[in-house]
Amino acid sequence: MxxxxxxxxxxxxxxxxxxxxxxxxxxxxxxxxxxxxxxxxxxxxxxxxxxxxxxxxxxxxxxxxxxxxxxxxxxxxxxxxxxxxxxxxxxxxxxxxxxxxxxxxxxxxxxxxxxxxxxxxxxxxxxxxxxxxxxxxxxARFRLLAGPEVKLMEIGLRRAQGPDGGLSASKYSYIGGFDFTSNVLAGKLYGIPVRGTIAHSFIMSFTSLDEVQPKVLAPLAGGEPVDLAALAELWLQQVCELLQSPPEKANRGELAAFVSYAITFPHNFQGLLDTYCVMRSGLPNFCAVALALHQLGYRAIGVRLDSGDLGQQSKEIRRVLRACGTTFQVPWFGSIPIAVSNDISERSLESFIQEGSEIDVIGVGTNLVTCPxxxxxxxxxxxxxxxxxxxxxxxxxxxxxxxxxxxxxxxxxxxxxxxxxxxxxxxxxxxxxxxxxxxxxxxxxxxxxxxxxxxxxxxxxxxxxxxxxxxxxxxxxxxxxxxxxxxxxxxxxxxxxxxxxxxxxxxxxxxxxxxxxxxxxxxx
Amino acid sequence: MxxxxxxxxxxxxxxxxxxxxxxxxxxxxxxxxxxxxxxxxxxxxxxxxxxxxxxxxxxxxxxxxxxxxxxxxxxxxxxxxxxxxxxxxxxxxxxxxxxxxxxxxxxxxxxxxxxxxxxxxxxxxxxxxxxxxxxxxxxARFRLLAGPEVKLMEIGLRRAQGPDGGLSASKYSYIGGFDFTSNVLAGKLYGIPVRGTIAHSFIMSFTSLDEVQPKVLAPLAGGEPVDLAALAELWLQQVCELLQSPPEKANRGELAAFVSYAITFPHNFQGLLDTYCVMRSGLPNFCAVALALHQLGYRAIGVRLDSGDLGQQSKEIRRVLRACGTTFQVPWFGSIPIAVSNDISERSLESFIQEGSEIDVIGVGTNLVTCPxxxxxxxxxxxxxxxxxxxxxxxxxxxxxxxxxxxxxxxxxxxxxxxxxxxxxxxxxxxxxxxxxxxxxxxxxxxxxxxxxxxxxxxxxxxxxxxxxxxxxxxxxxxxxxxxxxxxxxxxxxxxxxxxxxxxxxxxxxxxxxxxxxxxxxxx
CATH class of the missing domain: 3.20.140.10 (nicotinate phosphoribosyltransferase)
Structure with missing residues (x-):
């Protein structure tokens, strides 16, 4: 050196x-x-x-x-x-x-x-x-804006100025008050908590429920495995009825991806909502799979949004989650954490606060690590x-x-x-x-x-x-x-x-x- | 990885x-x-x-x-x-x-x-x-603006986003059309030509000619070593007379630093002009040492500026160098390369062109490597x-x-x-x-x-x-x-x-x- x-x-x-x-x-x-x-x-x-x-x-x-x-x-x-x-x-x-x-x-x-x-x-x-x-x-500035409750996650590796720029960003963002990083090597080298679920590519890689293998999941309390795909399909009907949304607008590949992910990680199911249409597809599909999981004793851990007007959407999503919670008598459903990402800046955080968003977790990449x-x-x-x-x-x-x-x-x-x-x-x-x-x-x-x-x-x-x-x-x-x-x-x-x-x-x-x-x- | x-x-x-x-x-x-x-x-x-x-x-x-x-x-x-x-x-x-x-x-x-x-x-x-x-x-954008003749040097390591950010910057700036880097490790690893002379700290570390050791330099053609410090002092009188500048305004520590550097690198003497006052101190001191060196058969390789209005100063400096060249009959003196640095941006390059600057070498750091x-x-x-x-x-x-x-x-x-x-x-x-x-x-x-x-x-x-x-x-x-x-x-x-x-x-x-x-x- x-x-x-x-x-x-x-x-x-x-x-x-x-x-x-x-x-x-x-x-x-x-x-x-x-x-x-x-x-x-x-x-x-x-x-x-x-x-x-x-x-x-x-x-x-x-x-x-x-x-x-x-x-x-x-x-x-x-x-x-x-x-x-x-x-x-x-x-x-x-x-x-x-x-x-x-x-x-x-x-x-x-x-x-x-x-x-x-x-x-x-x-x-x-x-x-x-x-x-x-x-x-x-x-530290992002932390001051977000307040102490919101979880902040650094996700900048792909946009950082070189591999070491990415590692330094993970380390020093943590020092400045972030909670997690997506960067696995930073987790290994520095002991920073790492987090991450799924990306659009995972969802896009599915086109129908036929691709889901295995289709069954054992209930948390034990007992015979249940066909989660079939169960989710039943729930999708009910959710769409509640939301007055046509079920055929809910993308089948997306549903398949959610079911597959839920079977793989029943304790850590998170839905990425915006691969297709958030309100007609992502959200109904998520609710269907989360309610099916709930029936087997598992709790979904969150939803994630990566495009559009994040603050406004978070409020609409919260309303839907609460409506599902009430209608289907699942009390915790209304408080499922909502995570957002997509070019988050200080200005984004300011507007989230102004509009009273329902965001719980914020992923910050480019505007954190490259300090534009x-x-x-x-x-x-x-x-x-x-x-x-x-x-x-x-x-x-x-x-x-x-x-x-x-x-x-x-x-x-x-x-x-x-x-x-x-x-x-x-x-x-x-x-x-x-x-x-x-x-x-x-x-x-x-x-x-x-x-x-x-x-x-x-x-x-x-x-x-x-x-x-x-x-x-x-x-x-x-x-x-x-x-x-x-x-x-x-x-x-x-x-x-x-x-x-x-x-x-x-x-x-x-x-x-x-x-x-x-x-x-x-x-x- | x-x-x-x-x-x-x-x-x-x-x-x-x-x-x-x-x-x-x-x-x-x-x-x-x-x-x-x-x-x-x-x-x-x-x-x-x-x-x-x-x-x-x-x-x-x-x-x-x-x-x-x-x-x-x-x-x-x-x-x-x-x-x-x-x-x-x-x-x-x-x-x-x-x-x-x-x-x-x-x-x-x-x-x-x-x-x-x-x-x-x-x-x-x-x-x-x-x-x-x-x-x-x-x-590449800096190169397009500078034109093919100006030499471009990447000097961003200290401001880069991490050590690897610095190395990547050196490598890919070279690909984009830069000529040199100051980054020694990049030179070693990638074979990029490296360049560098002196900084303000070197000049500030001297306060008087007493600190110059050794004081002598042998002429290029051979023969008895000559007291370069004394020779430079003589030349300083002449230069100051020509420029109608009071010799006591020429900082002695700066003169000492130039003499010391010239004795150390007689073939590669470059003067950094702006530690004190460019026109009253840096430039007369440089000309004095460069003319003394010339008398012993060596050619100074350039001057460097790191503050102030670079474009305007380059023109004033060129006038002085030409005047010295004519008065003291040293033809090459008028075309001594002028190098500049200090927060150079695309806009700086545009204004250099507009004002018809006399700049030959440009060092770009922060605005190159961090891409603001x-x-x-x-x-x-x-x-x-x-x-x-x-x-x-x-x-x-x-x-x-x-x-x-x-x-x-x-x-x-x-x-x-x-x-x-x-x-x-x-x-x-x-x-x-x-x-x-x-x-x-x-x-x-x-x-x-x-x-x-x-x-x-x-x-x-x-x-x-x-x-x-x-x-x-x-x-x-x-x-x-x-x-x-x-x-x-x-x-x-x-x-x-x-x-x-x-x-x-x-x-x-x-x-x-x-x-x-x-x-x-x-x-x-």
Whole structure:
């Protein structure tokens, strides 16, 4: 994985080495410049994978051989010999805990070590953190919109940006608050709950009840197997009568597929309703098979819709399910979960809520995994100190300016337990104290300093990597997921809301503010 | 990789198996429903990776053990035993050659084989083709806008959707017409030319000429090493005089970084101009070092800009380079390549052209690899025939309808060699003949049939996989890249243009049209 980087990192490494500066102490910070999706927060993620990369960071003999072929032929042999010895054993990494709410300009990771190594880690760490944080944040937004009750399922593998894009999406959507994934390999690798039933292709593969084999199912309580196909046909008559729908409009292949699936998975029968006509075919066929199953003691687990106006249809479907429940005296029938999919976006969720839909489970694919509202978080990784001197980059664009120096970062909370400010201080400054007023300069706000009186002060970073080892116990994936939900729940509603949120203040101390002004002066 | 799929593929597989239908012959097609980015074409890609997946398709013992834990506990043991034996040896795959221009609704891949296997391949094939084709198409659009002369470099790894997203982006951008990548691992794995020089961090790591070690460089023609730092300082005075810029505005750390880099890579010196002020610091420092190098017989290879108004700045920079070239009598100086990066989009390229920029090399990252204009191609994979019967899916949404039956696909060309129509026929129909008029029904156009007189007829698909083996020689990556450029160049300008192109007609034969009508009738 050490070669998963930009070539210029290696030409620069040679530059440092040749100038004898490769072991100069350096520090870099990884941060983003603007909260994604027009929101006021992001979730920091990718730490565990970043640490795994650090632990294994090393160039193989084959890597070195390849590098010899692409670096200029004047590159000295001794450099390649040196590169063989490079690893992350002298690197120290601190970070916000994975899954934490994070804000622009605040370092997610701080990396300290020899200049050459700190430089070489840049691209890979960015690659591992950028998308992880982006998709976790995206998932968190879906969760906030859906509310805590609705089940959310990630189904994006086929539309993800490559196989690994798909796996990362499954993992970090789970961290962001999704319940399930359809991605089996993600289930196997990460222990995420996997779910899935049937697709249109299964239904389309049947044309008549003759194709159903076997046709019988034993009742749950035991006893002689019953011809479920025949039973479903009887129920179909009754259901169609109730719905005043002509039975010949109910597609026979679809009925066959439902019967076959119900016999195969009597405890897990779910009907996909929209291969043909939902109200004339899918729903009557589903009710018929579910009622037949019920007669044998089994409960259907749901219906699924994959096209059309999902919110409106869910209400019509709920009415029909309730009518069947009442008419045929099957009380649970009215509350059969309704699952939907089909290009679900934040906007879809908003309209489901507005129209009072009856949706219980939502599958989100493309708009979750590819993050079309903003497909990249735009994290950057900048040197903040080299050889004891703070670094400042002054460019043509104000926004691209960096904040110099190695920092300590604190999150300040108010009485109600909401975070009210992230404060960056120089490493050697005393930590702010709870109950003690302090002066801060909020980034992006010109002019006067702000006074803050925090009720609680939390140091935001922990040291996760030192001496080539992970030195802090890493939480499990479900723990990271819980931490993310807790971190989000602490956020005040003004910062948490998705549309036109109030920007969260990120500030620097008086001392850091002065350093910044001084360096700017000196460089201009 | 067999588990890189959606769980429902496996529940359906069990459904087929239990109903004894798992070996029923089936055929599926992989296609997209709409051309991406509001264009009229896409490039088909991902075939070679799809074939590699097919060749290795098999469930390991660990896979099966995991599946036992997630499928319902009622799943029969014999099914898992069967799954152990499943591979792609009975699957036949035909496809358009990788890199071909393709259009909506026309199958990119056709997959034939036992129903259960055809079903199990769906998600993974989609995952491999979707993003590959999307990013190749995106790259092709950048190439069309940039014209054939400008060098295009993919630099998106840090912003890609996961490490594999980054690797795929490098590979398929190259196929789409990019020249280089910054991604070293992509270079090693796929043989793509890699490029890269220095970043802001390298420049920021220097504060004065004292840090430059060594300071000397031997002239190209041999002889005593010369103090390049001192020489550059002399040149800086002259350059600043010419530019009427105060020498003290030229940052010393930047000069030190340039000198150090030039000594390290005398044949490959490139200056990154915008760490501080481009016109007062970056450019004078670059010219000073490049002129010093020239005095020793070396040629600088370029400058790079990463912020600000790139088009305008390129013109100012060119003026300065030309002025230096004339004043100091260094003829090649005026044509030093100018490279730019910084959130380059299609719109950036359009404005570069409009303003007559002087840009020679363009690095594209985020807007290439994450495809923000449309981050997913939306390919689907649909059964078109099961057990000899054509399949039709009729849903609430017209656009989601499938075209039934196993098809042969032909591309029809006019006299000028431009493709004018893709025609889908049933497999058993006679092929259309060059110079012979035929009747076709263009999809999406209601009403009358269209008459076409093709000058050339090309069967679009080749069989690539049969009996568990790849049965057609696969071209190398550069060959795929050339094929893509050729395929694009044949397209008529009306279809090729990026803004408001003329839609390309995709049609079905009279016979397929009748089958479609008949099945629709029967299913309603």
């Amino acid at each position: 050490a070669l998963l980087t930009d070539l210029y990192q290696l030409t620069m490494a040679y530059g440092y080495w040749r100038a004898g500066r490769h072991r100069v102490p350096a520090a870099a910070e990884l941060f983003f410049r603007r909260e994604p999706f027009h929101g006021a927060f992001a979730l920091g993620a990718g730490l565990a994978e970043g640490l795994r990369f650090l632990r294994a960071f090393r160039f193989s003999a084959a890597d070195i051989a390849y590098l010899r072929s692409v670096l200029p032929s004047t590159t000295e042999d001794a450099f390649f010999d040196y590169l063989c010895t490079v690893d992350a054993s002298e690197v120290t990494v601190s970070s916000v805990p994975e899954g934490s709410v994070v804000f622009s300009r605040v370092p997610l990771l701080q990396v300290k070590g020899p200049l050459l190594v700190v430089q070489l880690l840049e691209t890979t760490l960015l690659c591992l953190v950028n998308y992880a944080s982006l998709v976790a944040t995206n998932a 509202l903003q497909p990249s978080l735009g994290c950057v990784y900048k040197l903040v100190e080299v050889n004891g001197s703070p670094c400042l980059k002054l460019t043509e664009e104000e926004e691209k300016m960096t904040i110099p120096g190695i920092k300590a970062v604190y999150r300040l909370y108010d009485d109600a337990g909401h975070p009210v400010m992230d404060l960056m201080a120089l490493e050697d400054e005393p930590a702010p104290k709870a109950g003690q007023e302090l002066v801060a300069h909020v980034l992006g706000r010109r002019g006067e300093a702000t006074k803050v009186l925090p009720s609680t002060v939390e140091p935001l970073h922990r040291t996760y990597f030192r001496d080539g080892q992970v030195c802090e116990e890493l939480p499990s994936l479900p723990e990271v997921r819980s931490h993310a939900q807790k971190s989000l729940s602490q956020l005040s509603p003004a910062h948490r809301r998705l549309r036109e949120p109030q920007p969260y203040p990120v500030a620097v101390t008086e001392k850091l503010h002065l350093l910044l002004a001084e360096l700017r002066q000196a460089r201009q | 067999a588990l890189l799929t959606d769980l429902y593929q496996l529940t359906m597989a069990y459904g087929y198996w239990r109903a004894g239908r798992h070996r029923v012959p089936a055929a599926a097609e992989l296609f997209f429903r709409r051309e991406p980015f509001h264009g009229a074409f896409a490039l088909g890609a991902g075939l070679a990776e799809g074939l590699r997946f097919l060749r290795a398709f098999r469930f390991s013992a660990a896979d099966i053990a995991y599946l036992r834990s997630v499928l319902p506990s009622t799943t029969e043991d014999a099914f898992f035993d069967y799954l152990c034996t499943v591979d792609a040896s009975e699957v036949t795959v035909s496809s358009v050659p990788e890199g071909s221009v393709v259009f909506s609704r026309v199958p990119l891949l056709q997959v034939k084989g036992p129903l259960l296997v055809v079903q199990l391949l769906e998600t993974t094939l989609l995952c491999l083709v979707n993003y590959a084709s999307l990013v190749a198409t995106n790259a 204009l449309q981050p997913s191609l939306g390919c689907v994979y649909k059964l078109v025939e099961v057990n000899g019967s054509p399949c039709l899916k009729l849903t609430e949404e017209e656009e989601k309808m499938t075209i039934p039956g196993i098809k042969a696909v032909y591309r029809l060309y006019d006299d000028a060699g431009h493709p004018v129509m893709d025609l889908m026929a049933l497999e058993d129909e006679p092929a259309p003949k060059a110079g012979q008029e035929l009747v076709a029904h263009v999809l999406g156009r209601r009403g009358e049939a269209t008459k076409v007189l093709p000058s050339t007829v090309e069967p679009l698909h080749r069989t690539y996989f049969r009996d568990g083996q790849v049965c057609e020689e696969l071209p190398s990556l550069p060959e795929v890249r050339s094929h893509a450029q050729k395929s694009l160049s044949q397209l008529s300008p009306a279809h090729r243009r990026l803004r408001e192109p003329q839609p390309y007609p995709v049609a079905v034969t009279e016979k397929l049209h009748l089958l479609l009508a008949e099945l629709r009738q029967a299913r309603q």
